Amino acid sequence: MEKMTSDFNLKSFLKQNQKCIDDALEEFIPQPVGAFAQIHEAMRYSIFAGGKRLRPILCLASYHIFQSEQDDLSSILPAASALEMVHTYSLIHDDLPSMDNDDFRRGKPTNHKVYGEAVAVLAGDALLTLAFEVVSKTEKIGSETVNQVLQELALRSGTLGLIGGQILDLDAEGKTLSGDQLKAIHLHKTAALIQASIRMGAIVGGADEAPLKSLTLFGEKVGLAFQIVDDILDVESSTETLGKTAGKDVNQEKSTYPSVYGLAESKKMAEALKNEAIEEIDLFGEKGEPLKSLALYVIERKN
Amino acid sequence: MEKMTSDFNLKSFLKQNQKCIDDALEEFIPQPVGAFAQIHEAMRYSIFAGGKRLRPILCLASYHIFQSEQDDLSSILPAASALEMVHTYSLIHDDLPSMDNDDFRRGKPTNHKVYGEAVAVLAGDALLTLAFEVVSKTEKIGSETVNQVLQELALRSGTLGLIGGQILDLDAEGKTLSGDQLKAIHLHKTAALIQASIRMGAIVGGADEAPLKSLTLFGEKVGLAFQIVDDILDVESSTETLGKTAGKDVNQEKSTYPSVYGLAESKKMAEALKNEAIEEIDLFGEKGEPLKSLALYVIERKN
Numbered sequence: 001m002e003k004m005t006s007d008f009n010l011k012s013f014l015k016q017n018q019k020c021i022d023d024a025l026e027e028f029i030p031q032p033v034g035a036f037a038q039i040h041e042a043m044r045y046s047i048f049a050g051g052k053r054l055r056p057i058l059c060l061a062s063y064h065i066f067q068s069e070q071d072d073l074s075s076i077l078p079a080a081s082a083l084e085m086v087h088t089y090s091l092i093h094d095d096l097p098s099m100d101n102d103d104f105r106r107g108k109p110t111n112h113k114v115y116g117e118a119v120a121v122l123a124g125d126a127l128l129t130l131a132f133e134v135v136s137k138t139e140k141i142g143s144e145t146v147n148q149v150l151q152e153l154a155l156r157s158g159t160l161g162l163i164g165g166q167i168l169d170l171d172a173e174g175k176t177l178s179g180d181q182l183k184a185i186h187l188h189k190t191a192a193l194i195q196a197s198i199r200m201g202a203i204v205g206g207a208d209e210a211p212l213k214s215l216t217l218f219g220e221k222v223g224l225a226f227q228i229v230d231d232i233l234d235v236e237s238s239t240e241t242l243g244k245t246a247g248k249d250v251n252q253e254k255s256t257y258p259s260v261y262g263l264a265e266s267k268k269m270a271e272a273l274k275n276e277a278i279e280e281i282d283l284f285g286e287k288g289e290p291l292k293s294l295a296l297y298v299i300e301r302k303n
Numbered sequence: 304m305e306k307m308t309s310d311f312n313l314k315s316f317l318k319q320n321q322k323c324i325d326d327a328l329e330e331f332i333p334q335p336v337g338a339f340a341q342i343h344e345a346m347r348y349s350i351f352a353g354g355k356r357l358r359p360i361l362c363l364a365s366y367h368i369f370q371s372e373q374d375d376l377s378s379i380l381p382a383a384s385a386l387e388m389v390h391t392y393s394l395i396h397d398d399l400p401s402m403d404n405d406d407f408r409r410g411k412p413t414n415h416k417v418y419g420e421a422v423a424v425l426a427g428d429a430l431l432t433l434a435f436e437v438v439s440k441t442e443k444i445g446s447e448t449v450n451q452v453l454q455e456l457a458l459r460s461g462t463l464g465l466i467g468g469q470i471l472d473l474d475a476e477g478k479t480l481s482g483d484q485l486k487a488i489h490l491h492k493t494a495a496l497i498q499a500s501i502r503m504g505a506i507v508g509g510a511d512e513a514p515l516k517s518l519t520l521f522g523e524k525v526g527l528a529f530q531i532v533d534d535i536l537d538v539e540s541s542t543e544t545l546g547k548t549a550g551k552d553v554n555q556e557k558s559t560y561p562s563v564y565g566l567a568e569s570k571k572m573a574e575a576l577k578n579e580a581i582e583e584i585d586l587f588g589e590k591g592e593p594l595k596s597l598a599l600y601v602i603e604r605k606n
Binding site (some may be wrong): 030089126142150151171290 | 322333339341342343399401402419421422425427428432437439440445450453454457460461466468469470471473474
């Protein structure tokens, strides 16, 4: 888990930022009381199910390249929290019986196993809606920037991003995919929201077009590597370590990087993407350190 | 169908504006070609399934109280179209087997009957996401106004609005409700988005707080009356006239206005709400005529 590069301490960076994000989510998601207690409880159940907060933390790390002020995060926490809401909504819907039909996620029963399918559908809808609401209320940054962030989130969560990836994934069931087809799925299903995370942080931070471009490429490469590692872990890890059913891809005869390229080649590809990703953000020097460490952490993780 | 008040011609107003909205939706929803043809086709299937465009047209009518310019609708069409997207997403998800389990909507097979449950879930998600994207890209109005419109849409579509209404509705299944409980469902499930429609139009039009307040009350009353009429039609109409299964409420032992108050009293209540609604917008005089005619049309409709 612990990775160190130069003086930057990733472990404490993660811990501190996870706390920030959890506090923000606690504030943004209504309490489970009153007439709507159940839906708010269902939203909270999946949001607080032990996620690593990777997307919000990537967002914060990207923001800090352009804004060194560490104390006041009020302008970036809405965007960071919205990313976790969108990620969580997509997991809730993805786990539904009509989709991947997963009973466990992060070692806990999935949302529909606890609250029933109808509430799970609505809890996902509600998190997606709340994500946009929270961003639209961001203070201290101009409303033009707020709109830019909203557009970014909507675009990369929509049919040309996350949802498009789900569709490609559904279409792929029971088929043997080419490497390009597999890449297209992961670019949409995984890389798009990671790119959104990094871009939204940079946009709130006030980044220009040129650094945004580098960060977008960085996000693409980290996103792809993340997914390749996911595929590798599905083969190599136990269900206990993963917190979700291991070997599921093989059992479902799903095309994965290991099934298309073999394990050794898949590992090489993840390694290459990692190096290319890091190269993309070399230009930020010391300020890019958190983002660099996060990339290493994500790609070298064991679960 | 045809209602006339003073010189205002509702029939031509509806026809003209339905065309505007259909054209805008045609433009805003991606074409069903390329890698994501299927999801875009599924979105279009439900959007172009013959809806009356009531919410977008209420939005336009409200806008025109404050903006008499009839030619250039480019600043209001994104909001108006977004409302139809949100309405349609909520119908797609509401029809799912795990929710209301409806096979027909507007006389056509429901989305999941045509595309399967997984795609229907995603088509709903995609319409919701696109609604926010489209609004966030509105041009010609300041970005502060855009944010206000987005907040309005998110708030009244979320757990304190539309989604909250769905939850209350689910909870009510198999229970005998009080009049107040029934009212709470319809305030959230139906009135909230109608209020959003009218408020968003007014906000884009540049309305102040005082007229917004009147319009909000108008929306509440029209929304409630709309639902009471819906309940009455379910009892009195044939499946053919409705385009959806008539008598469904009774068969499902659902509490409705007729079941709680009786048919005669329900009709009186709808009539009273209609008059109260119209009173709320008296202050707009001639400019409020389209909105007034729409209220009459909605409450006196036969399907």
